[in-house]
Amino acid sequence: MPSINLIATTTFGLEAVTKRELMDLGYDNFKVENGKVEFEGQIRDIVISNLWLRTAERVLLKMGEFKALSFDELFEKTKALPWEEWIPEDGNFIVEGKSVNSKLYSISDSQRIVEKAIVERLKTKYPVEWFNKSGARYTVEVSLLKDIATLTIDTSGDGLHKRGYRDRAGDAPIKETLAAAMVLLSYWNKDRVLFDPFCGSGTILIEAAMIGKNMAPGIDREFDADKWAKVPKEYWSEEKIKARKAIDHSVKLNLLGCDIDRRSILRARDNAANIGLEEDISFFIKDMRDVDLYDEYGVVITNPPYGERMGEKEEVERLYKDFGQKFKEHDTWSIYAITSNEKFEELYGKKADRKRKLYNGRIKVDFYQYYGPRPDRKEG
Numbered sequence: 001m002p003s004i005n006l007i008a009t010t011t012f013g014l015e016a017v018t019k020r021e022l023m024d025l026g027y028d029n030f031k032v033e034n035g036k037v038e039f040e041g042q043i044r045d046i047v048i049s050n051l052w053l054r055t056a057e058r059v060l061l062k063m064g065e066f067k068a069l070s071f072d073e074l075f076e077k078t079k080a081l082p083w084e085e086w087i088p089e090d091g092n093f094i095v096e097g098k099s100v101n102s103k104l105y106s107i108s109d110s111q112r113i114v115e116k117a118i119v120e121r122l123k124t125k126y127p128v129e130w131f132n133k134s135g136a137r138y139t140v141e142v143s144l145l146k147d148i149a150t151l152t153i154d155t156s157g158d159g160l161h162k163r164g165y166r167d168r169a170g171d172a173p174i175k176e177t178l179a180a181a182m183v184l185l186s187y188w189n190k191d192r193v194l195f196d197p198f199c200g201s202g203t204i205l206i207e208a209a210m211i212g213k214n215m216a217p218g219i220d221r222e223f224d225a226d227k228w229a230k231v232p233k234e235y236w237s238e239e240k241i242k243a244r245k246a247i248d249h250s251v252k253l254n255l256l257g258c259d260i261d262r263r264s265i266l267r268a269r270d271n272a273a274n275i276g277l278e279e280d281i282s283f284f285i286k287d288m289r290d291v292d293l294y295d296e297y298g299v300v301i302t303n304p305p306y307g308e309r310m311g312e313k314e315e316v317e318r319l320y321k322d323f324g325q326k327f328k329e330h331d332t333w334s335i336y337a338i339t340s341n342e343k344f345e346e347l348y349g350k351k352a353d354r355k356r357k358l359y360n361g362r363i364k365v366d367f368y369q370y371y372g373p374r375p376d377r378k379e380g
C-alpha cells in the first residue's frame, strides 16, 4: 500500500516531545520543523496517531508541497493533486489558510484559489456542476511559508487537547497537551508521588493519571477522519478496543492536588470522574502552605498563578517565596513549575537546573526544572 505523509502539529517548543511520542509509537523517519513533526504511515496511522498522541495539537494529512509564486501556479499545482482520493462527492470541504514571508500574502485570495482548484479537480471525477457538501467535514489548509505552499487536510477536527473530560474550564486552565508535555518532560513515573499544589481544574494530574495507566488520550472523543469514507470504520473500532485493553487498571497511583479555591476542586473532581479516574487522584481544598508532606522523593508538577492581573503581583510574589521555602524543607523532591513570571527563580530562591521556553496558549512561559536526587540512590 502506498504510504501517506502525516504532520503532527505542536505548539512551539514541544516538537521534540511529540517526536519522542511518535518514536514510542513505533514511527521513524521524521522531518521536524517549527511547530510540526512530519512522519510517514498508512491509513491506519491516522487512527493510531489521533488516539495516542498526547502533546500534538492536530494530525494533518499532507496532500502536497510546492513552490507557488503566482496564483496561477497555486491553482495549477493544487488542481494536480489527487483530492478525489480523499474527498467524496458529498464531502464538506472548507479551505483555511495562512501565509508567512511569501509573495502570495493575501490569505483570503489563496484560500479562494485553492478552493476553486479543488472544485475543478473534483468536477473531473464526479459528474456534478455543484457540490452540496452535505457529508463529512474536510478542512483543507493552504499554508504558505517562504513561497512554499503546503496543502493538508485536518484529520483531527477539534484540537487534540480536547480530550472530552473537561466540560467546565476553570479560570486559567492549562491546555491538556501542554500539561501532558510537562509530565513527559519530567522524571516522574507511575511509582512516584506526584503533587500539584496549585491544581485548579486538575489537568496536570489527570494527564499524569492517563500516562500512568497507559490510557490513550483520545479514547473518549470523536475525530473528523472517523467519518471519512477512505478510513475504514473497523480501523477505528479495532484501535479503540486495543486502546481500552491497553489500560493498566492494576496500577496504583499516588496523585495529589490541592487548591485554595473550593470551586476549582469540585471542578477537578468532576473532570477526573468524567474519564473514570476519580479513584486515582486525591483532590483537596487547602492553601498549599498548610499541606503536610510525609513522602520523600516526590515530584511536584505545577502551573501556579502568574500574577499578570492588576493587584495580583505582590500576592503572587509572596506565594512563590513561600512555595520555595516549603520545598527547601523537602529537598528530596523534584519540582517542575511553569510560569510567565520572569522573577520566578529569584522569588523561589533557587536557580533551576534547567529552563525550557514554551507557550501556554499565546503566553510565553518558562518551564523551570529542579531535579531532586533519584530515589534509588538512597536505597543503593
Ligand SMILES: C[S@@+](CC[C@H](N)C(=O)[O-])C[C@H]1O[C@@H](n2cnc3c(N)ncnc32)[C@H](O)[C@@H]1O
Pocket: 170, 172, 173, 174, 197, 198, 199, 200, 201, 202, 203, 204, 258, 259, 260, 261, 264, 286, 287, 288, 289, 303, 304, 305, 306, 319
Ligand atoms: C493557573 S491556575 C492552575 C490551573 C490548573 N493547572 C488547571 O489546569 O486548571 C492557579 C491556581 O492556583 C490556585 N491558588 C492560588 N493560591 C493558592 C494557594 N495559596 N494554595 C493553593 N492554591 C492556590 C488558584 O485558585 C488557581 O486555581
